[in-house]
Amino acid sequence: MSPAGNGKPKRDTYRHGDLRNALIEAALELARQGGPEAVVLRAATRQAGVVPNAAYRHFADRDALLHAVSQAAMAQVARTMEAEQAAVPPTENPAAAARARFRAVGTGYLRYAREEPGLFRAAFHVPGDMTHAADDTAAGATGKTPFELLGEALDGLVDAGLLAADRRPGAEFLAWSAVHGLAILLIDGPLRGLPSTQAHDAVQHVIDMIERGI
Amino acid sequence: MSPAGNGKPKRDTYRHGDLRNALIEAALELARQGGPEAVVLRAATRQAGVVPNAAYRHFADRDALLHAVSQAAMAQVARTMEAEQAAVPPTENPAAAARARFRAVGTGYLRYAREEPGLFRAAFHVPGDMTHAADDTAAGATGKTPFELLGEALDGLVDAGLLAADRRPGAEFLAWSAVHGLAILLIDGPLRGLPSTQAHDAVQHVIDMIERGI
DNA sequence: CGGCCTAAGTGGATGCTGTCCACATTGGAG
DNA sequence: CTCCAATGTGGACAGCATCCACTTAGGCCG
Structure with a gap:
């Protein structure tokens, strides 16, 4: 002492x-x-x-450390998505399964945002660059990044005949926009502090909108 | 000297x-x-x-100054929306007019985000609170805040029969989520630096999604 | 018209931050 | 066993937000 x-x-x-x-x-x-x-x-x-x-x-400067944090948090996002997908009850219907896997991507993303708002904001806080969302270091247990998981889920919708193939290109940005925007409204914005049940409803409504509008 | x-x-x-x-x-x-x-x-x-x-x-601390900046920037967002609405060519068809006014809200929001990314980020940077998006100081020339302009445009859709009344409640948060999310992807995210024409396309696609999915 | 009260601006200090430089230590390669 | 290069230390600097005590002067009251 x-x-x-x-x-x-x-x-x-x-x-x-x-x-x-x-x-x-x-x-x-x-x-x-x-x-x-x-x-x-x-x-x-x-x-x-x-x-x-x-x-x-070990780090060039503060930003380098922050970048490492961002990558780690991004990987946690991916893991939450994977967990959400794993929790989907098995179904015979392949279309229902594809749909559930797609929705799980969004619910996982938003669950993480609400459970770990600080880390979520750190994940997407990128001084001038957030392109690295596809780096390996941002991957989850299955080795896939959040962005890749989203892409696969969308491909699944196409395969299941739930999404027209000509709507597929660029669809990740439509879905990502809506989900990410809601995340921010929920953690920083006017929807902050919304009771858990209502927040859950909002999540479902946004994903409904995406499914309909994509 | x-x-x-x-x-x-x-x-x-x-x-x-x-x-x-x-x-x-x-x-x-x-x-x-x-x-x-x-x-x-x-x-x-x-x-x-x-x-x-x-x-x-004149200001309690740095955050108070930042808050004033946020309000001023928010007012500029409102003015950009109003300008976008004013630029809509007049139509006989009231449904088309309502639709155009609605889309102008989104395009105005996103135009400001791309033209003034720094101010846009300041507008929505609120240390722990962004509820004040409805303060009078955030209003544009018509005295309406961005949020109010969005609400009115949605009411217009309902009046024109383009949106079922039972879908109206909470619709602002669906639209806001999608548009705000795209704004962030465009200025901080992987869509940053997208050529103006493609950015414009992305904007139209997101608003299409909202119209379909809302 | 003159004096004073108080809002507005100053000066100096404190403790925090990121970052730079020169130096100390030591594990491991030769 | 020796020496090197990687790792950690110590001290310093500039810039930041913020606090306190002091000064200045504009405008109100008599």
């Missing part, structure tokens, strides 16, 4: 051993509560029990 | 005279290029030719 009264994670070796991951872990926690702007380099290093400058051995 | 080599706007009177508006004006310019995070108090006061602390006589 002589050195200082900082956090907890002390360290006796000069080397940390796994600083990069420790920083990402700490940054994820910061983003979880407080969103991307709460990811502050010095706080992460403090948590890791290391001097601020040590971070620069 | 003895005192300092700061910006340009000098001042010989001790009183500034209109500091509050000068700060908002400067902050708007900062947000125009760089979005909400570029709105920095000291920069605004510098531009106004005043010491940083002077801002605190």
Whole structure:
């Protein structure tokens, strides 16, 4: 207790051993509560029990760390989507199955947005670029990114005859727009704080609109 | 040239005279290029030719200034919508007119987002609250906020028989979700930098989806 | 017409941030 | 066993929001 009264994670070796991951872990926690702007380099290093400058051995700057957080959060989005799809009760009807898998993509996306708003905002907070939504590091358990999962679900709709093939091109952007917009209304916007049941209804209505309008 | 080599706007009177508006004006310019995070108090006061602390006589803190910027930008969104509606060629057919007025709401919203991405992001950047989208200060020339303009356009669809009355409740959130989501994909997301013609197509497709799916 | 009250602007300080530089340590390759 | 390069440290700097005490002067009251 002589050195200082900082956090907890002390360290006796000069080397940390796994600083990069420790920083990402700490940054994820910061983003979880407080969103991307709460990811502050010095706080992460403090948590890791290391001097601020040590971070620069593993990340070019704050944005690089934030980018790693974004990728990790994106992967969690993918996993939530996959979990939602896995929870779909099995059906004989292939059309119903395709439809359920498609809807699960949207509900998973929006469930994550509501359960982890800070991380969700961090996932899509990209200083000047969010194209990396297709990087491998953003993939879930099945190795697919949220964007890829959406694309596959749409292909499934076409295969099942629920979506005309000529409507397929660009359909991901229509669906993504609607779902992402609702996510923002729900976590930052006028729909923030909506009771869970009503939020769930809103989610279903938006996905209904997409199915009808796509 | 003895005192300092700061910006340009000098001042010989001790009183500034209109500091509050000068700060908002400067902050708007900062947000125009760089979005909400570029709105920095000291920069605004510098531009106004005043010491940083002077801002605190007019705004509680940085967030209060940012809020004023948000309101002003929101009013510009409303004005763009109104302009878009005014540009609709007159028609005999009331249904066509209602439809055109509705679509103008969406195209105006998205035109502003693409023309002034920084201000658009500032308009909807609300630290923990974006409910104030209905404040009077966010109104356009007709005294209506973007949200009110959307509601009226939807009412027009119902009156024209283009939208079933039982679908009307909550419809603003469906439309808003889709349009706002596309705005973000276009200015921050994977659709960023899309050539103007293709962006215009995407806008039309999303509004098509809304009309069909609402 | 003159004095004073108070709103508006100033000056200086504090603690936070990201980032740069030079230096210390040490694990592992040769 | 030695030395190197990767990793962590210490100190510094500029910029930021914000706080406090002080100064200035515009306009109201007598």
